[in-house]
Amino acid sequence: MNPPLFGISGRSGQGKTTLIEALLPWFSAxxxxxNVIKHSHHSIxxxxxxxxxxxxxxxxxxxxxxxSPYRYAIVKELNGAEERH
Numbered sequence: 001m002n003p004p005l006f007g008i009s010g011r012s013g014q015g016k017t018t019l020i021e022a023l024l025p026w027f028s029a030x031x032x033x034x035n036v037i038k039h040s041h042h043s044i045x046x047x048x049x050x051x052x053x054x055x056x057x058x059x060x061x062x063x064x065x066x067x068s069p070y071r072y073a074i075v076k077e078l079n080g081a082e083e084r085h
Contacts, residue, residue, distance in 0.1 A: 033062040
């Protein structure tokens with residue numbers, strides 16, 4: 001059986017990140033690991049302070065994948081250390 005998959009989309013400033021931040025602890029409290037894919041149209045500076053990728057990990061995402069036409073990055077916490085691909 002494949003794990004459930006769903007997406008959230010919308011224009012900038014409509015609250016997508018805030019909604020995901022609210023949902024991640026809810027899923028985590030139920031023993032679920034949630035991975036987040038964040039699409040970007042721009043070149044990516046990995047982990048700039050206060051950006052969505054940092055917010056998703058702090059909210060409890062197991063991994064965060066950031067993708068653009070130029071590169072992608074997966075950030076996953078491993079025993080308190082960061083692993084970057």
